[in-house]
Amino acid sequence: MSDYLVPFGPQHPAIKEPISLRLKLSGSTVEGVDAQLGYIHRGVEKIFERENINNALYLAERICGICSYAHASAYTRAMESMMHIRAPPRVQYLRTMFAELERLHSHLLWAGFMCHEIGFETLFQLFWREREQILDVFERYTGNRVHHSYNKLGTVRYDIEDEDYIREQVHSILPTVKSLRSEIKGNGVVAARFKKVGPVTHKQAIEYCLVGPPARACGVKNDIRKLDPYEAYGKTKFKQPIYKSGDSYARTMVRLDEIFESVKIIDQCLRDMPATKVPKHSLKALPQGEGYGRVEAPRGENFHYYIVKDSKITRAKIRPPTLAVFPALETMMLGAHVGDVPVIVASIDPCIGCMERITVTKGRRTETLTEQEFRRKYCG
Amino acid sequence: MGVIGEVLGNLLRKPFTRLYPFEKEDVPQRFRGNIKYFSDKCIGCRLCEKNCPANAITFHKKGCIDFDMGKCIYCGMCGDVCPTQAIVYTNDYERAETSKKKIKPIQS
Numbered sequence: 001m002s003d004y005l006v007p008f009g010p011q012h013p014a015i016k017e018p019i020s021l022r023l024k025l026s027g028s029t030v031e032g033v034d035a036q037l038g039y040i041h042r043g044v045e046k047i048f049e050r051e052n053i054n055n056a057l058y059l060a061e062r063i064c065g066i067c068s069y070a071h072a073s074a075y076t077r078a079m080e081s082m083m084h085i086r087a088p089p090r091v092q093y094l095r096t097m098f099a100e101l102e103r104l105h106s107h108l109l110w111a112g113f114m115c116h117e118i119g120f121e122t123l124f125q126l127f128w129r130e131r132e133q134i135l136d137v138f139e140r141y142t143g144n145r146v147h148h149s150y151n152k153l154g155t156v157r158y159d160i161e162d163e164d165y166i167r168e169q170v171h172s173i174l175p176t177v178k179s180l181r182s183e184i185k186g187n188g189v190v191a192a193r194f195k196k197v198g199p200v201t202h203k204q205a206i207e208y209c210l211v212g213p214p215a216r217a218c219g220v221k222n223d224i225r226k227l228d229p230y231e232a233y234g235k236t237k238f239k240q241p242i243y244k245s246g247d248s249y250a251r252t253m254v255r256l257d258e259i260f261e262s263v264k265i266i267d268q269c270l271r272d273m274p275a276t277k278v279p280k281h282s283l284k285a286l287p288q289g290e291g292y293g294r295v296e297a298p299r300g301e302n303f304h305y306y307i308v309k310d311s312k313i314t315r316a317k318i319r320p321p322t323l324a325v326f327p328a329l330e331t332m333m334l335g336a337h338v339g340d341v342p343v344i345v346a347s348i349d350p351c352i353g354c355m356e357r358i359t360v361t362k363g364r365r366t367e368t369l370t371e372q373e374f375r376r377k378y379c380g
Numbered sequence: 381m382g383v384i385g386e387v388l389g390n391l392l393r394k395p396f397t398r399l400y401p402f403e404k405e406d407v408p409q410r411f412r413g414n415i416k417y418f419s420d421k422c423i424g425c426r427l428c429e430k431n432c433p434a435n436a437i438t439f440h441k442k443g444c445i446d447f448d449m450g451k452c453i454y455c456g457m458c459g460d461v462c463p464t465q466a467i468v469y470t471n472d473y474e475r476a477e478t479s480k481k482k483i484k485p486i487q488s
Contacts (some may be wrong), residue, residue: 183382
């Protein structure tokens with residue numbers, strides 16, 4: 001029997017994107033969660049329709065601001081699988097390297113954000129300062145800090161000239177990240193706020209089909225880079241960090257460990273990259289058919305599916321990582337203290353802008369519909 | 381040691397931040413800032429208009445192209461496809477204006 005119904009969001013200082021959670025509380029314990037979405041629905045899948053496949057790449061990139069390269073990679077993988085083309089080896093290594101650089105910057109951003117949630121502003125600033133080094137690499141080689149526009153179908157836009165700069169910048173963050181990781185590991189306050197907060201069991205993780213770091217924190221090995229190697233991941237050696245406890249602490253440690261693995265992958269890419277030329281023009285054949293691509297974004301598995309007719313997209317389906325992790329949020333929150341709700345929401349690294357789908361709100365009633373149901377009910 | 385060592389180390393470091401707008405940062409060569417359009421180099425092939433993902437380019441005639449910089453997403457496609465380099469990206473990143481009409485490409 002719940003005592004209170006407390007609204008959490010859509011405008012709330014603890015969350016950076018509009019998401020509304022109605023928390024059923026008994027005392028200060030969460031007994032139920034009612035998530036309401038639809039505040040930043042942009043209809044991206046609809047905008048994809050009738051887009052030329054060369055131009056839609058830039059739209060795919062703009063689905064998310066933080067994992068923009070992951071969306072571009074998934075898009076190029078889908079299109080290249082449809083056209084049965086494979087990028088040359090140097091391009092594959094370059095793409096792998098930039099995907100890992102993005103994982104570095106995303107995890108550093110998230111680690112800072114997680115510390116900000118528990119009020120540890122010093123760590124927040126220190127993590128974000130290190131992130132700037134990675135963004136400098138992006139700006140220098142791709143021309144932009146966030147939306148890189150680096151991929152093209154079958155190739156990449158620019159080659160890299162001086163590899164030492166990347167090596168230097170990436171290794172310069174390691175000593176600080178190591179000391180910050182040991183701080184998170186040893187600090188009693190951090191442990192009190194993270195440990196046993198929002199736990200998910202191994203069985204629940206499989207039932208909910210969790211992806212990415214939240215799943216690896218429960219002991220589920222589901223790294224797409226290992227399961228379905230794409231680009232140059234098959235040729236590189238790295239570990240996937242696995243933790244058993246499944247709580248916010250495990251999710252934090254998985255991501256912090258992944259930072260070190262990413263640096264290893266970047267080093268291997270720079271070492272093994274063949275010194276060939278990057279081809280300039282990409283497409284020759286008239287594309288038609290369907291293709292899908294999945295990549296391991298910093299937040300988990302990112303899936304893109306497209307149907308193309310006469311080089312125009314007729315149907316797009318995108319499953320970003322947050323869409324897969326979101327249903328498990330209620331399980332994580334049940335029995336939690338109300339003060340831990342921001343930490344739990346932050347611990348899944350939510351990207352609400354990525355995952356918004358059609359939601360119809362009429363009066364006080366909200367329903368989520370498929371496209372066909374929506375057309376039958378509201379467009380007929 | 382952890383964060384305490386890091387914090388004490390910062391006492392002796394230079395500030396990481398800059399006093400913008402008094403100190404400006406050098407942007408890298410590949411940076412995609414404001415567009416520069418050379419109307420004398422334009423051959424009127426309309427490739428930029430066809431390839432713009434944001435439909436920000438309107439072609440009138442050879443040497444006369446409208447760029448809607450409010451729509452532009454700075455992807456760099458127009459500069460890439462231009463066969464005569466009539467469209468190039470400059471390093472100008474200070475794009476905040478008080479009126480929509482002032483957001484313009486650099487004409488040459």
